[in-house]
Amino acid sequence: MDATTNCVLPRYRVVRDEAACTGCAQCVRSCANGVHRLRKDPDRIVINSRACVNCQRCVVFCPELALTIRPWPQVGTGSSTWTAEAMADIAKQAQTGAVLLSSMGTPAPYPIYWDHLLLNASQVTNPSIDPLREPMETRVFLGSRPEILKINERERRVVEPLPPQLKLDVPIMFSAMSFGSISLNAQKALALAATELGTFFNVGEGGMHCDLEPFADHAFAQVASGRFGVDAHYLNTAAAIEIKIGQGAKPGIGGHLPGEKINSEVSRTRMIPEGSDAISPAPHHDIYSIEDLRQLIFSIKEATGYRKPVAVKIAAVHNAAAIASGMARTGADIIVVDGFRGGTGAAPKRIRDAVGIPVELALAAIDQRLRDEGIRSMVSLVASGSIRNSADVVRAIALGADACSIGSAALIAMGCHQCRDCSSGRCNWGIATQRAALTARLRPEEAAERVVNLVRAWTAEIQEMMGGMGINAVDSLRGNRLMLRGVGLNEKELDILGVKYAGE
Amino acid sequence: MTDATHTLDAGKAEAAAGTAALTGGTATGEVTLGLAHFKEANEQVRKALASADAVVVRDANAQRYLGCALPAGKSLDILGTPGNDLGCYLDGGAIVVHGNGQDQVGNTMNDGAIVVHGRIGDAAGYAMRGGTILVRGDCGWRAGIHMKEYAGKRPAIVIGGDAGAFLGEYMAGGVIVVGGTPGDYVGTGMHGGVIYLRHPLSAESIMDGLIQELVGDEDIPQLAALLAAYDEAFASEGPPLGGDPGSWYCLRAASARPYGGLYAH
Numbered sequence: 170m171d172a173t174t175n176c177v178l179p180r181y182r183v184v185r186d187e188a189a190c191t192g193c194a195q196c197v198r199s200c201a202n203g204v205h206r207l208r209k210d211p212d213r214i215v216i217n218s219r220a221c222v223n224c225q226r227c228v229v230f231c232p233e234l235a236l237t238i239r240p241w242p243q244v245g246t247g248s249s250t251w252t253a254e255a256m257a258d259i260a261k262q263a264q265t266g267a268v269l270l271s272s273m274g275t276p277a278p279y280p281i282y283w284d285h286l287l288l289n290a291s292q293v294t295n296p297s298i299d300p301l302r303e304p305m306e307t308r309v310f311l312g313s314r315p316e317i318l319k320i321n322e323r324e325r326r327v328v329e330p331l332p333p334q335l336k337l338d339v340p341i342m343f344s345a346m347s348f349g350s351i352s353l354n355a356q357k358a359l360a361l362a363a364t365e366l367g368t369f370f371n372v373g374e375g376g377m378h379c380d381l382e383p384f385a386d387h388a389f390a391q392v393a394s395g396r397f398g399v400d401a402h403y404l405n406t407a408a409a410i411e412i413k414i415g416q417g418a419k420p421g422i423g424g425h426l427p428g429e430k431i432n433s434e435v436s437r438t439r440m441i442p443e444g445s446d447a448i449s450p451a452p453h454h455d456i457y458s459i460e461d462l463r464q465l466i467f468s469i470k471e472a473t474g475y476r477k478p479v480a481v482k483i484a485a486v487h488n489a490a491a492i493a494s495g496m497a498r499t500g501a502d503i504i505v506v507d508g509f510r511g512g513t514g515a516a517p518k519r520i521r522d523a524v525g526i527p528v529e530l531a532l533a534a535i536d537q538r539l540r541d542e543g544i545r546s547m548v549s550l551v552a553s554g555s556i557r558n559s560a561d562v563v564r565a566i567a568l569g570a571d572a573c574s575i576g577s578a579a580l581i582a583m584g585c586h587q588c589r590d591c592s593s594g595r596c597n598w599g600i601a602t603q604r605a606a607l608t609a610r611l612r613p614e615e616a617a618e619r620v621v622n623l624v625r626a627w628t629a630e631i632q633e634m635m636g637g638m639g640i641n642a643v644d645s646l647r648g649n650r651l652m653l654r655g656v657g658l659n660e661k662e663l664d665i666l667g668v669k670y671a672g673e
Numbered sequence: 674m675t676d677a678t679h680t681l682d683a684g685k686a687e688a689a690a691g692t693a694a695l696t697g698g699t700a701t702g703e704v705t706l707g708l709a710h711f712k713e714a715n716e717q718v719r720k721a722l723a724s725a726d727a728v729v730v731r732d733a734n735a736q737r738y739l740g741c742a743l744p745a746g747k748s749l750d751i752l753g754t755p756g757n758d759l760g761c762y763l764d765g766g767a768i769v770v771h772g773n774g775q776d777q778v779g780n781t782m783n784d785g786a787i788v789v790h791g792r793i794g795d796a797a798g799y800a801m802r803g804g805t806i807l808v809r810g811d812c813g814w815r816a817g818i819h820m821k822e823y824a825g826k827r828p829a830i831v832i833g834g835d836a837g838a839f840l841g842e843y844m845a846g847g848v849i850v851v852g853g854t855p856g857d858y859v860g861t862g863m864h865g866g867v868i869y870l871r872h873p874l875s876a877e878s879i880m881d882g883l884i885q886e887l888v889g890d891e892d893i894p895q896l897a898a899l900l901a902a903y904d905e906a907f908a909s910e911g912p913p914l915g916g917d918p919g920s921w922y923c924l925r926a927a928s929a930r931p932y933g934g935l936y937a938h
């Protein structure tokens with residue numbers, strides 16, 4: 170056995186029900202990983218299970234339902250320390266000497282605090298509200314609120330101009346996903362959906378492709394450490410600007426979009442040469458302190474005439490509350506906190522799985538800290554990173570968020586099956602890829618319709634849950650932790666979350 | 674590296690020095706900043722620029738963001754000391770500083786020219802993708818960090834004096850010229866562009882993945898153009914940088930994919 174001998178066993182076994190299979194070869198066309206191959210003479214389809222990443226494209230599209238993906242059946246060692254995965258990781262590194270790269274949110278079984286928070290409902294003492302009959306406000310505004318609102322009552326107008334505000338018809342936005350990490354078709358789907366829903370998508374750190382400019386009124390433009398595609402036009406085209414300090418899936422590190430993903434379109438949008446690595450440094454090299462963050466926020470405000478809200482996104486980390494307090498004082502209009510289960514197109518596996526904290530705890534701590542300091546209304550707070558359904562949105566708002574952003578959930582609506590192989594660039598669902606044959610599989614209008622359906626369904630559920638609590642506006646739910654009770658949590662956790670135990 | 678699609682912006686820098694208001698523009702505005710807050714100061718400058726293409730800014734006292742996103746056809750002549758982020762997102766305009774600059778001169782600039790008749794602070798030209806920065810004297814740390822070039826744009830920074838550490842870190846394109854001595858860690862993570870040095874680095878201070886050699890024939894036109902731009906801008910203020918460009922050294926990345934082998938899936 171030499172250094173390159175591959176000791177890593179396959180992860181999946183692709184099983185074909187020969188009785189059901191008609192040999193139509195749809196699976197061969199489905200799989201960009203070359204798992205299914207057509208052999209002539211005799212005609213048969215052979216399977217290379219080793220190449221399967223469990224994206225389930227072939228399973229969904231097999232007209233005979235003849236395919237199943239199973240875990241590789243090899244029995245483990247019986248050790249819960251040296252699991253098959255732990256040993257496979259070591260083998261890969263022994264063979265390559267390389268940093269392990271992975272994608273999407275961590276699959277590791279950390280506690281999911283959403284599942285320990287139960288919602289309240291009205292019984293007897295105050296009536297619940299039926300959202301089908303009564304108005305139920307889901308609109309929220311994001312931006313800094315002035316300390317005092319001066320109103321000329323006779324003329325019915327605000328005396329001093331308000332800081333810029335974003336109007337969201339639903340308290341759900343789409344997280345930053347760059348062109349390069351996802352396909353332009355996937356971005357277009359999010360742009361169409363955001364426009365239709367009256368909310369916002371985020372072009373991520375890769376610049377704004379000209380095809381997205383018609384949707385710019387519903388776009389956040391992101392400014393990250395690589396400053397890809399950032400110029401005065403970019404900043405002024407978008408509805409709002411987000412400075413990306415960190416991302417939940419990979420706090421504290423930058424990013425490398427590998428050269429093979431920098432095709433001519435990506436190059437044009439990022440304004441960098443084709444084929445060279447796009448490197449985002451770990452820090453912004455003009456931000457080494459909170460004062461420097463203020464400097465960047467105001468350079469963006471100067472460049473946009475103080476007409477656009479500036480958001481700052483951080484990964485949920487140990488001192489998130491103190492950091493957020495500093496951010497609120499630097500002039501940020503919106504704070505985005507992204508939890509460690511958030512997705513990514515590519516992140517070192519160890520960082521994805523070991524760095525950062527759950528967004529539930531970070532969000533609660535930030536909201537509390539800002540309230541304690543009397544500066545909560547200076548900023549809006551957006552939570553992201555593992556929002557899975559409408560109940561998570563309600564929980565997040567009750568913990569203090571003004572709105573949530575969804576990334577993985579929106580991609581799943583478009584077809585993503587969470588195979589976590591995005592970094593290979595061979596996404597069979599046409600999402601995390603730049604290959605023309607694969608991106609053509611995702612038609613923006615159809616994908617947008619699925620995303621719109623998802624958010625509409627969640628909104629209806631949010632209205633029902635709020636109605637059940639006797640609350641008729643998202644604004645009245647925000648930070649209303651009395652609507653939450655904990656189960657299966659210790660005192661420290663309840664304390665940080667600021668909720669009582671169920672039964673209290 | 675001097676392929677025809679890239680036009681070096683040395684000419685623009687000369688033009689900037691030439692057309693700026695102090696040296697005789699046509700419609701010239703004027704503002705005096707004194708101790709005005711940056712917001713007010715920039716408001717005044719923008720107002721003056723609305724009615725004049727060239728504006729003289731007097732008595733600048735560290736006000737930030739002067740010339741932010743200044744478009745082509747507009748110019749500022751600044752007397753005093755402009756603050757951080759001078760000419761951030763510069764979009765084709767021209768800025769001349771008759772004095773020293775502070776940190777992040779030309780941050781994320783897209784096009785245009787900045788000429789500083791003095792020295793500047795840290796992180797000049799961070800992520801710039803076009804235009805030219807000429808500095809008569811020294812610069813602080815991290816000049817030209819993450820500079821990039823793209824399509825017809827090739828940004829350039831010329832530092833007449835010494836440069837601080839981390840010059841051209843992560844550099845992805847463009848040109849940096851240093852007449853004096855650069856600090857440590859020149860070009861760490863560099864994966865594109867070129868750094869021209871009058872004084873070569875010692876062998877042990879050349880970072881991994883970089884190659885230093887005497888400039889080649891293909892380098893000489895762009896280096897000579899930048900040296901000439903510098904000499905013209907600062908003609909009356911000290912010894913010229915120019916001379917024999919053939920005696921300069923260049924520093925380049927061995928690969929445009931420095932991290933190609935870093936990861937395994």
Ligand code: SF4
Nearest residue numbers: 200221222224225227
């Ligand atoms: S990679 Fe996807 S399409 Fe290919 S065999 Fe596996 S599940 Fe099917």
Ligand code: SF4
Nearest residue numbers: 585586588589591596
């Ligand atoms: S986006 Fe594509 S590659 Fe990434 S997890 Fe989803 S299906 Fe897999």
